[in-house]
Amino acid sequence: MLDDDKVSALLARARREVDDGLLPAVQLAIGLDGEVVVDETFGADPATRFVPFSCTKALVGAALWRLVGDGDLDLTAPVATYVPAFATNDKEGVTVEQVLMHVGGFPTAPLGPGRWETREGRLEAFARWRLTLTPGETFMYHPTAGHWVLAEIIETLAGEPYADAVERLVTAPLGLPRLLGIPRDQQDGILDAVAVGEPPTADEMEEAFGVRVDLAALVPPDVAVGALLTLNAPEARELGVPGGGAVVRAADLARLYQAFLHDPEGLWDPEVLADATGTVRNQLPDLWGTPASRTRGGLVVAGDDGLAHRRGFGRTVSPRAFGHDGAGGQLAFADPETGLSVAYLTNGLDQHLIRQQRRDTAIASLAADLLPT
Template structure:
């Protein structure tokens, strides 16, 4: 297996000054086969991975589905009665997981979401922007705050602790969400690059490396992790050796496409499961929000993150791949092209 083209491509972006640092990791059979850090980072550096967080948090919901504590057809209000206000009484868990629940822009400041009482007040105050189940629109942060509250109610634990105790801890991974300030060493600071320089105030994601935001553990995008952490998490989704998930539920989450509404930004069917994106066999996989490599099989699943974060697994080859960076650009075409290049080179390793 020749890893040089992949590593060289990642190094070029750093050496050319487009990125301050990045990491990449490739895993197979439950073990890392490559883990590289480039630029102002080491393999101990952790990165803000933005929406790569989403499936990690959803994986706790998959456990609760397997434990029969909740069903995808359940109304959110069946478990969080306060949520029913302002016409949201019919929203189902499935719709929340598929980004079809109708409140994509509902606000939740990190400090409010981290406080159980304030979180519930905010959830209750939200209103619908359109009829649930009628379209797809990416819920950047709102949907996963609902999942966080649901996890708290069904487990009796803080959602950040539940994730650590139920998933990342058993997998031998460090705590990824909701780190105290004394646990926040080695997090790569977010850096504006390219067209984003001098425009940091225009992008709220630049707050995600602040100690208070890291502590809040924003469930839709606030995890901090190494590329190795992510690649190994995806290995567990392909081969659940520890039995963390019910096999039927895990199979559903990693393969059963429940939403094919078009993505209003990308113009392709979203191919969403209850927490992941599946590559699919229509030839559009490189345009879906997981940054699949060109040689990924139709069975590949994953989820990307803002500003070029990549995470996927391919059951056909057994490979999982993660790429993370702390360079935030305003040129989304350049970020997308960069992710496509490294992802395609990783997919060729199979």
């Protein structure tokens, strides 16, 4: 049972962003004991669906865990074992687990509209890609490239399109709707993402992070959000970009993470699930010096170093909490200590990085602390 006063405080904080005109719409869901116990939407119809951006990565990871448990996939094997086209330009030694942990060495490898629609186009892109970092030595987040490779592994081993395999292996058995690769005639009620706000000034960045950076000059705002806004396109939603193009309600993510906690259908081998959600294998620092705290299951663990808020968990979770957030402030995680799962979505891509991160910390902290004391 949740504390009603704490729930009210959480909902008021989430609603405030819409009431103040900072975000056009938000959606929030809380799971507990295998059920969704809070499901609220502000600024849109309750049935509205959102693109959760990189929260999608947990969905793709969950399909891979099934393949590992069935003995079809060895995470320590080179990617080229399953995708021979990848074995070019010194990439033959890159392993599957390195890709899952974002140490594969090709973070900005290009693949977009015009090539990503067909398997042939994707394989041609893999063959052209070159390493920009030494695999295994540097943690550099791979926004989409790595998950295109992982999707191809799923497609190869499952013998069907990767989005169909994700549905068969994960969402359908859990009673969830199709969340990746949405047919054109089923795209009603999906809210387009929009850019809001302005980037922080160099003075604000220095005050907040101790580093003087002019973000607007470094990465123009239209470039920063341009790739994300391509996921508004019906053709992108139909394809289902595996690194960030799922289409969900917050309740879908809350239920998915309840399944990660309880596995009611026995989908995953228990050892594989425990490893994917709890064993940290990558502690290399990110650009800001924060240890990655990533598993080879493709998830992030809150950790006990006092930096959970930098990883999208807020300040009130246990060190065992796990999840994966998404661009623009999307949150998705579960905490084995409390049994809570949390999903927070918005279609407002706030360009003010500092405000967005403080919002994330506030929402996540309130959402993770809903049980009576």
